[in-house]
Amino acid sequence: MATDYATLKKGGWMRQKQKNNFSLRVRVVGGNLTATQLAKIAEVAEKYGQGYAHLTSRQSVEIPFIKLENVDDVKNALAEGGVEPGVCGPRVRTITACQGEAVCPSGCIDTYAIAKELDDRYFARELPHKFKFGVTGCQNNCLKAEENDVGIKGAIKVKWLESACIGCGVCAKACRRSAIRIENKKVLFDESKCNYCGRCYKSCPTDAWEATHGYIISFGGLFGNSINKGETIIPFVEDKHKLLEICDAAISFFAENANPGERFKFTIDRIGHDVFAQKIKDAYNNTP
Amino acid sequence: MAEQEFKIDDTVDVTDVKCPTTFVKAKVALEELDEGQILAVRLNDGEPVQNVPRSLKEEGHEILKLNDNQDGTFTLIVKKVGD
Numbered sequence: 001m002a003t004d005y006a007t008l009k010k011g012g013w014m015r016q017k018q019k020n021n022f023s024l025r026v027r028v029v030g031g032n033l034t035a036t037q038l039a040k041i042a043e044v045a046e047k048y049g050q051g052y053a054h055l056t057s058r059q060s061v062e063i064p065f066i067k068l069e070n071v072d073d074v075k076n077a078l079a080e081g082g083v084e085p086g087v088c089g090p091r092v093r094t095i096t097a098c099q100g101e102a103v104c105p106s107g108c109i110d111t112y113a114i115a116k117e118l119d120d121r122y123f124a125r126e127l128p129h130k131f132k133f134g135v136t137g138c139q140n141n142c143l144k145a146e147e148n149d150v151g152i153k154g155a156i157k158v159k160w161l162e163s164a165c166i167g168c169g170v171c172a173k174a175c176r177r178s179a180i181r182i183e184n185k186k187v188l189f190d191e192s193k194c195n196y197c198g199r200c201y202k203s204c205p206t207d208a209w210e211a212t213h214g215y216i217i218s219f220g221g222l223f224g225n226s227i228n229k230g231e232t233i234i235p236f237v238e239d240k241h242k243l244l245e246i247c248d249a250a251i252s253f254f255a256e257n258a259n260p261g262e263r264f265k266f267t268i269d270r271i272g273h274d275v276f277a278q279k280i281k282d283a284y285n286n287t288p
Numbered sequence: 289m290a291e292q293e294f295k296i297d298d299t300v301d302v303t304d305v306k307c308p309t310t311f312v313k314a315k316v317a318l319e320e321l322d323e324g325q326i327l328a329v330r331l332n333d334g335e336p337v338q339n340v341p342r343s344l345k346e347e348g349h350e351i352l353k354l355n356d357n358q359d360g361t362f363t364l365i366v367k368k369v370g371d
Binding site for chain 1: 333337338339341342344345351352353354356
């Protein structure tokens with residue numbers, strides 16, 4: 001029987017240069033693997049591969065040099081350690097994330113929780129071409145949100161609370177956008193300069209900034225043969241449900257309009273930025 | 289001097305160390321004080337002044353004031369809370 005490479009690729013089996021050898025990509029969410037999963041990956045790499053694993057550029061793990069005849073044994077062995085095969089090809093790929101506010105002092109959102117939710121909702125969904133989500137916790141952008149088809153960046157919108165403020169000026173020092181000035185112990189905040197990084201709120205020693213956590217969403221990022229920085233349509237989305245509705249709208253737009261093998265950016269270019277922006281605004285305003 | 293608004297019980301200079309030792313040195317100085325006593329911490333501009341006030345607040349202490357010494361250093365006035 002002829003080998004069905006398309007089905008294997010769909011299930012994360014990457015065909016190697018070496019005949020009948022595959023590099024198996026495993027399913028990873030938000031860059032986290034448990035110790036049990038890692039131990040199982042190590043065991044499988046020793047037993048069925050060449051004793052090593054490769055870390056991909058998008059937070060997945062591949063086990064190279066798996067022989068075609070061992071595909072099923074490897075799947076079963078990995079399942080014992082809670083490891084599933086990943087995906088390749090024209091579908092929603094590994095959802096990447098930085099450690100986010102659960103771990104990182106700079107984080108503005110729980111990136112892993114968002115990545116998990118996106119993974120549950122979209123992972124491996126069939127589309128005209130590959131589709132990548134990335135979730136980064138803050139403006140430091142360790143996860144490079146804008147290189148993804150849909151990038152999500154944690155953000156904090158702030159409001160000064162005069163009654164709690166001692167006029168120390170630490171926030172003005174922490175702000176990288178010159179959005180805060182102190183005059184006569186009073187804060188002058190220019191919201192038009194704010195990029196929602198939350199550094200004023202995080203540095204304040206008297207809790208004199210009220211924070212609203214939210215998301216900055218970018219669309220159409222690419223970092224391969226063509227390079228494009230994803231664009232933002234709505235400056236700040238504070239509701240997680242809205243975030244997911246916007247992701248739904250973006251993925252539907254891609255599913256309905258993209259030509260086979262066409263990345264999201266080029267679909268948006270071809271159909272029209274204004275048409276796409278309207279879809280996103282409708283999703284945001286809940287007027288489908 | 290604005291420090292005169294408060295009765296300073298002790299002073300620590302952390303301008304000779306880098307983060308996170310700045311915070312540690314201030315924390316150790318606070319441990320020597322009794323609840324309600326006031327510490328003045330001399331800090332460098334940049335990272336120390338952006339991070340140490342918040343870190344001490346997160347330890348439960350009360351930040352009363354930050355004075356700009358106009359020489360690239362700041363003096364943070366902290367009231368010790370808890371034993």
